[in-house]
Amino acid sequence: MREFKRLTPYREALKLLLNDIEEINEVEEVSLEDAIGRVLAEDVVSSIDLPPFDRAAVDGYALRAEDTFRAREYSPVELRVIDEIVAGQESGAKVEPGTAVKLTTGAKIPEGANAVLMQEMAEREGGVIRVLRPVAPGQNVAFAGEDVGKGEVILKKGQVLRPQDIALLKATGFKSVKVKRKPHVGIIVTGSELIEEFDEEKLKAGKILESNSVMLKGLVRQYFGEPVFYGIIADDERLIGEAISRAKEENDLVLVTGGSAFGDTDFAHRFIKLLFHGTTIKPGRPIGYGERVFVMSGYPVAVFAQFHLYVKHALAKLVGARNYEVRVRARLKERVSSQLGRCEFVKVWYEKGEARPIKKRGSGIISSLVGSNGFILIPEDSEGYLEGEGVEVVLY
Amino acid sequence: MREFKRLTPYREALKLLLNDIEEINEVEEVSLEDAIGRVLAEDVVSSIDLPPFDRAAVDGYALRAEDTFRAREYSPVELRVIDEIVAGQESGAKVEPGTAVKLTTGAKIPEGANAVLMQEMAEREGGVIRVLRPVAPGQNVAFAGEDVGKGEVILKKGQVLRPQDIALLKATGFKSVKVKRKPHVGIIVTGSELIEEFDEEKLKAGKILESNSVMLKGLVRQYFGEPVFYGIIADDERLIGEAISRAKEENDLVLVTGGSAFGDTDFAHRFIKLLFHGTTIKPGRPIGYGERVFVMSGYPVAVFAQFHLYVKHALAKLVGARNYEVRVRARLKERVSSQLGRCEFVKVWYEKGEARPIKKRGSGIISSLVGSNGFILIPEDSEGYLEGEGVEVVLY
Numbered sequence: 001m002r003e004f005k006r007l008t009p010y011r012e013a014l015k016l017l018l019n020d021i022e023e024i025n026e027v028e029e030v031s032l033e034d035a036i037g038r039v040l041a042e043d044v045v046s047s048i049d050l051p052p053f054d055r056a057a058v059d060g061y062a063l064r065a066e067d068t069f070r071a072r073e074y075s076p077v078e079l080r081v082i083d084e085i086v087a088g089q090e091s092g093a094k095v096e097p098g099t100a101v102k103l104t105t106g107a108k109i110p111e112g113a114n115a116v117l118m119q120e121m122a123e124r125e126g127g128v129i130r131v132l133r134p135v136a137p138g139q140n141v142a143f144a145g146e147d148v149g150k151g152e153v154i155l156k157k158g159q160v161l162r163p164q165d166i167a168l169l170k171a172t173g174f175k176s177v178k179v180k181r182k183p184h185v186g187i188i189v190t191g192s193e194l195i196e197e198f199d200e201e202k203l204k205a206g207k208i209l210e211s212n213s214v215m216l217k218g219l220v221r222q223y224f225g226e227p228v229f230y231g232i233i234a235d236d237e238r239l240i241g242e243a244i245s246r247a248k249e250e251n252d253l254v255l256v257t258g259g260s261a262f263g264d265t266d267f268a269h270r271f272i273k274l275l276f277h278g279t280t281i282k283p284g285r286p287i288g289y290g291e292r293v294f295v296m297s298g299y300p301v302a303v304f305a306q307f308h309l310y311v312k313h314a315l316a317k318l319v320g321a322r323n324y325e326v327r328v329r330a331r332l333k334e335r336v337s338s339q340l341g342r343c344e345f346v347k348v349w350y351e352k353g354e355a356r357p358i359k360k361r362g363s364g365i366i367s368s369l370v371g372s373n374g375f376i377l378i379p380e381d382s383e384g385y386l387e388g389e390g391v392e393v394v395l396y
Numbered sequence: 397m398r399e400f401k402r403l404t405p406y407r408e409a410l411k412l413l414l415n416d417i418e419e420i421n422e423v424e425e426v427s428l429e430d431a432i433g434r435v436l437a438e439d440v441v442s443s444i445d446l447p448p449f450d451r452a453a454v455d456g457y458a459l460r461a462e463d464t465f466r467a468r469e470y471s472p473v474e475l476r477v478i479d480e481i482v483a484g485q486e487s488g489a490k491v492e493p494g495t496a497v498k499l500t501t502g503a504k505i506p507e508g509a510n511a512v513l514m515q516e517m518a519e520r521e522g523g524v525i526r527v528l529r530p531v532a533p534g535q536n537v538a539f540a541g542e543d544v545g546k547g548e549v550i551l552k553k554g555q556v557l558r559p560q561d562i563a564l565l566k567a568t569g570f571k572s573v574k575v576k577r578k579p580h581v582g583i584i585v586t587g588s589e590l591i592e593e594f595d596e597e598k599l600k601a602g603k604i605l606e607s608n609s610v611m612l613k614g615l616v617r618q619y620f621g622e623p624v625f626y627g628i629i630a631d632d633e634r635l636i637g638e639a640i641s642r643a644k645e646e647n648d649l650v651l652v653t654g655g656s657a658f659g660d661t662d663f664a665h666r667f668i669k670l671l672f673h674g675t676t677i678k679p680g681r682p683i684g685y686g687e688r689v690f691v692m693s694g695y696p697v698a699v700f701a702q703f704h705l706y707v708k709h710a711l712a713k714l715v716g717a718r719n720y721e722v723r724v725r726a727r728l729k730e731r732v733s734s735q736l737g738r739c740e741f742v743k744v745w746y747e748k749g750e751a752r753p754i755k756k757r758g759s760g761i762i763s764s765l766v767g768s769n770g771f772i773l774i775p776e777d778s779e780g781y782l783e784g785e786g787v788e789v790v791l792y
Contacts, residue, residue: 006500033610033613036618048596050763051760052604053602057758085602086589086661087587087588087589088588088590088602088604089602103791104661105588105694106536106589106604107602108601108602114527120399146758146760154766163611163613163615164792165768167608167611167696167700168766171762172605174594175594191484192483193482193483193502197443198571203444203784204448204449205486205504206449206483206486206504206569207484208448208483208484208502209569211563211564212563214428215560216559217559218432222432261455265483298501300560304563326722328725329724329725355506362542362543364447364538364543365542366543366560367446367543367544367550370561371562395722
């Protein structure tokens with residue numbers, strides 16, 4: 001039986017992978033509502049000032065600040081109220097010396113005025129207000145363009161759009177936005193031992209319920225892709241070859257699980273010119289990649305690690321996404337050891353600045369994924385970390 | 397003009413809110429694929445052992461460990477290979493003293509065997525293998541139930557389901573899962589100054605593009621809800637009253653933006669018996685809540701803060717969600733000041749263990765949300781934090 005002659009270091013393989021992946025050029029124009037979670041295909045420039053006009057930041061009176069400079073409590077300045085408007089209305093009046101316009105928060109400052117006196121600070125009697133203290137020029141005014149200036153880049157290419165980004169697009173007049181087409185990701189699950197539905201007899205006789213496809217579909221969707229499932233394929237060289245060749249044709253990326261090592265029933269890698277096969281990651285060592293096809297492990301925990309260490313980054317590169325990973329600093333709650341020469345993917349539970357390693361480590365132990373919310377990586381040249389050491393956790 | 401007589405402290409108001417919100421009882425049974433992002437309605441118990449049988453953890457030979465105890469390199473033990481199986485097949489053979497069964501990773505350990513010798517460790521010649529070193533009982537065997545035992549709780553009520561959780565459900569035989577019904581959330585946007593579509597003339601004349609609805613729709617979806625938009629309602633007491641009463645009828649929760657203070661055009665709060673109105677949060681002070689209705693600000697930044705400080709937690713309580721917020725520890729990169737008596741929502745950019753406060757702070761500045769990825773809260777009794785101080789960041 002062949003073994004891996006050399007394991008490619010994790011980051012070396014990642015580099016080979018990312019050099020091979022080309023960003024998708026196709027762009028889709030989608031409504032703002034549908035754009036959340038999508039990746040911006042180009043820089044977005046505002047075509048308006050936001051706010052579009054100088055506006056009142058409070059309810060009160062628009063006036064000329066100069067008129068109030070000599071106002072004192074014992075010698076108030078009186079101004080005549082010549083108009084009253086609410087936000088959304090425009091006053092036809094011009095604020096001349098000695099006059100003011102009543103307005104509500106958000107209303108456009110009328111011509112001639114350069115400040116707003118808060119309503120609570122004015123004493124009103126009929127058509128006249130008494131100003132007790134000076135008002136500075138610009139006070140309580142939100143100036144045109146102070147949020148966003150016309151011509152300003154408001155969002156950058158590669159941004160994964162969030163509700164607040166969409167709000168800014170809406171506020172600057174956009175109805176739709178250009179995002180990258182979703183990469184299509186073919187998923188092929190191989191293994192004669194796999195069954196799709198619960199069957200007690202079969203489970204007792206050595207079959208196992210397939211769970212990689214539903215996990216990978218979810219992960220692919222989470223990271224910008226559209227999964228296409230090609231079903232469970234038995235360990236048959238011809239069938240696997242056919243499925244891979246069809247999936248390659250129809251997708252931007254293909255994930256094949258099972259049969260990634262050199263066992264008698266490991267066929268998938270025979271159909272692809274691999275850029276690397278076998279890397280230092282643990283679990284997930286037998287991963288291979290070439291011609292936009294990943295040959296992945298059969299065990300779900302290894303597949304999960306391979307996805308987060310390689311596939312996720314390939315998907316992000318395909319769409320040019322920038323902010324797709326949450327990395328946090330943490331203190332390790334318990335020591336964790338690692339094999340020299342291997343890049344170990346250690347599942348952790350991150351909470352309140354601390355990362356607790358999950359002890360159950362076998363790649364067959366799916367429940368260990370459920371009990372974790374992130375991972376740390378122990379590089380090849382380290383034998384592990386001590387309790388209390390600072391680590392970087394990638395949350396998932 | 398009335399003002400808030402007293403601002404309810406942030407946490408006191410949150411407590412009043414959460415005491416008032418009752419968890420939804422309705423449950424939906426959804427396919428595993430549709431369950432991602434949904435909230436588990438009950439504890440899930442496995443009805444099988446996982447793995448369902450003792451299985452080989454490597455490719456190799458199933459044997460009786462006892463047979464190998466005397467094996468040495470200079471005096472190998474020979475075993476007769478009586479069967480060959482691959483994963484998914486069951487051997488009809490029983491491993492008697494002096495025999496072994498060849499198998500692949502994942503295959504069921506045949507009767508009589510209690511350990512697996514790695515293929516690379518065996519010298520094979522025809523129907524016989526030579527064992528050079530002793531094999532310990534249980535070696536390279538993954539035992540039935542070592543991942544999950546029959547009857548074990550694999551996922552707890554309130555879990556927000558992730559791809560890996562779905563994988564475990566699939567692996568233990570589930571095809572569907574019971575999740576909480578999505579809360580329906582009515583969204584009413586009020587303000588005569590608001591327009592729906594770009595119109596340069598109107599924007600110059602004091603109108604403003606409405607952006608709260610699309611932001612709130614996105615946030616509601618992000619936090620387990622189904623938004624129902626009731627459109628933009630002018631500042632008209634009767635129309636607003638009608639919209640609120642209809643939305644209350646049709647939804648689990650209602651969000652009304654605009655007109656939450658005591659201005660002449662602030663009507664929304666007149667229709668609801670509020671549990672609180674005016675809290676110490678900044679921005680977003682005029683928030684009110686009662687009868688499952690939130691009366692929120694008009695400015696998007698204030699609405700965003702009110703959503704994260706109150707509405708999000710109400711939604712999580714409605715569905716009983718547990719893991720819905722990511723809180724990380726960080727070092728403050730610059731000092732940040734706050735007004736005593738106010739609970740300040742400070743937007744930050746979190747990266748590599750550091751939180752940089754976003755300086756543009758006005759509640760009209762939507763671009764400040766775009767440049768941030770989380771917030772810190774400065775409580776009422778603090779005047780702020782110094783550069784380098786440890787803070788807790790809630791990521792968004």
